[in-house]
Amino acid sequence: MDPLGARSQFVEVQNLPTWDQPQGVQDEVDRKSQLTEEDDQLANQLNSLESPFPFRQDINSKIVLFNGDVALLNCTAIVNTSNETLTDKNPVSDSIHRYAGPELRDELLKLKGCRTGEAKMTEGFNLAARFIIHTVGPKYKAKYRTAAESSLYSCYRNVMQLSKEHAMASVGLCVVSTVKRAYPLEDATHIALRTVRRFLENHGENIETVVFAVSDVEEPVYRKLMPLYYPCSIKEEKISLPFLPADIGNAEGEPVVPERQIRIAEKPGNLEDDSGDDSLDSDLGLVGSHAFARMEGDVDKQRKLILQGQMSEAAQHKQHQRNYNRWLCRARAEDLSDIAALKALYQTGVDLCGRTVMVVVGRNIPVTIIDMEKALLYFIHVMDHITVKEYVMVYFHTLTAEHNHLDTDFLKKLYDIVDAKFKKNLRAFYFVHPTFRTKVSTWFFTTFSVSGLKEKVHHIENLQQLFTCILPEEIDIPPFVLEYDTRVSIQYFTPLQFMGGGKSFPSD
Template sequence: MEPLGVNPNQVDVWSLPSWAQCEPGTPPTLPPQPTPTHPTPPFTVDIDINNKICLWSGDITRLNADGIVHSTNETLNDRNPLSERLLAKAGPELKNELFSNIRYCKTGDVVVTDGYQLSARYIIHTVGPRYNIKYQTAAETALHACYRRTLQSVVERRMKVVALCVINSVRRGYPPDQGAHIALRTIRRFLEHWGSQLERVVLVTESIDISIYQLLMPLYFPRSSQEQQCGSYLLPLDLGDKYGEPVIPDRQIRIIDNPQHKYEDLDDSAELAWQLQPGETVGTHAFTRMEEDVDKQRLLGGQPAYATADPTTASLTSDLQHKQRYERLLRRAKSEDLSEVSGIGCLYQCGTDKLGRPVVIFIGKWFKFTEINLDKALLYLIYLLDPLVRGDYVIIYFHTITDTCNHPSLTWIRQVYDVLEYKYKKNLKAFYIVHPTLWTKIMTWWFTTFMAPQIKHKVHSIPGVEYLYDIIDPDQLEIPAYITEHDMTVNGLRYYKPGSAS
């Protein structure tokens, strides 16, 4: 029986183990002879900070923190499980304040209300950004602002304990792993500067995010010299400024206060000179030829016609060689007998998604990497996808009950990726990994970070089949029975309703 006045559903934040109390796990596996991204570890072991932060997966509304964070939309009426749960538990007074008095909160900003009937004294409402690869830096800056302004509000109101939810949302298109990097580095930098004014920060994650944070926490909050050293290799190159805010080099333009003054060091004042090389005439620059998405084409593996030292020979020769190689493989794919690969059934098209885009299914368990003819596997991939990738398409990879013999090497994946034409990367709109394991998440993060960053925002890991129903109708999804049986064993029946993801 609980003592009088104690809510049995309430969770005491001081009962949760701090990050320092959690035993360091096995350090991530590095590739053979890795090259460090950073010459020295960007984040060092700090016991005081590690004692202030903890990672917890559960219902944030149950915590008795001084303040809890609520991620919502601009009009404060977002329909997601967290918002609905919070509004219901806080009572009608909160709804009245939000919808009658406050009404609006812009992206990247925060508003603070009382906690009303919740255990928390305050609720900090913030609006995460929508993600678009064309405006990636703007989205990163806005998400950083959400976390930083949230923590600033905590300090201003002299709260000592705050529970932070994951502010970025898959429903707004934000890649979960990229959002986790922004969150962790912003929190770490804030604690480095103002940690003395906080006693505990609880990172509260849903089940879909917990594995990502478990992977990345040791890099930003290392507990041992091994974890600290891993940060030199696995953390992204861009970690923002001293507060974790994204840095935009193009805005770092020096303004001379005296027009007659000349700097002796001209390197800093000529940061943008590369855009128009001295030898280029206006008529040969890409802008005058109105090339479409030149930077995007470079990112996705295509080669702009003007790139490299000799724009009239080297670039065109490279493009031509790549195109000729692909066309040779396509001719072979159409002429050779590929029945030994097609008969396996590990790769096939099944229906279309809700936007009419063809969906390609890949069954990991049936792909025997150590036994299959890899040359013919590549030819069959080209044979199946070439007519589909002329427009938008989606790939769903089922990692369900795979073994080590089903895991292709990163070297082979990179070779396949390099062979495929620009249209494959450009028109791929989403790549879903269903039933991922820790190994899958590590390998996916490594590949999309260091080998294929241009498709990183398109790759999503989801824990169950029913999460796919937001993008594809069930009657359009044809998958082996063992996958649905495993899914029901792991997740149960009707564990997810379309449209309810947060």
């Protein structure tokens, strides 16, 4: 309250709609429009799978998404994001200091700083909130991504832990990763949402409300990702399942680093004698449940067995999965912006069967110049979440010359590395405007190099043929492809048809 009892600008948390309630008419319309008939089919297919973040109305009723200033929230504590000396100048911190008054600055001097990932608490002074929890987010660099993820997790975890220890009923969370610290917003949002979710599951019985306070820029990202971690129905839970990232953290939401995990075998050995008494079986069972009892043998020895063809199919599959996970971790850690800038791989609409369409533009891949290993990492990074369900590829070979003609050795390496879901869920691969050389290379590649791909490859001579599988409005076609197709396939088009023949790709 302001002096003389005048109503202040502070926001009462209990008056804000929680995540289990519609946030307005438009929000309900948007949510329903996302659950299409296609989603119904997908949900049916996923019914047998269990989500790591199941629908929990009790948790959703504690969550609030608030577009506004965290400093204005009238709750037990709010969060301030700062630097190691607790003197950072950013919109969140500046607002908190402005409303809290000069006493806050004096109090922060007594704390003598705060290390990255830690959280420290002060009074709220003139704020409506009783306490302020100060935390320091990490500075983000792609090559130190693992450390940054762990530090950001620690920020949210320590904030929530302080809330629990001091029996706080409500806490207002700002977005800890500031622009200055360069943490990618979407990646940071995943960590924030899942860390809070796991804490509420495991330790949040006395916490009544958690408010995610966001800006206009941050709100669309939070609204997009919140259904993954806080689904509002069993249906939404199932539909969100394929869009969860590969790393969803451990039971507390902490990022998992595969390289640090102990390699575990399913069956370390078989007991030849099953005639032992029950007590002995029980003791062996207890021993076998310990991590060290299930460690695999020499990894180099296993690789030698693979080369000699002596390893079981199950063991080979596990070895391949570990290898792919290493590639995926690298893909998520490296800076691949130079590859992304080529605009050689992108997602567009769906085909006539409702399957996601991915486009590869051959002319935009300068194979003699770029680092092809980085190109492979970028492909894995983009495609990993796409391939959890059926998809098709469209490869525009149009005007592809010697300097950007993909080598079959590279394709073979790619095919050997990618996860089984890439191969299983690929339903069609369309080569548009293939040359004679391309057709011959494709035949050799699918006949002698890989198995199970030949029947999925289709050579498309013109766009008219492609449009029998994918509607024009469902695929973004580079302008040079449209121009070339007009010249070589004019007999298939009238000017009126051509004008509606596909959307234009944003830039060459």
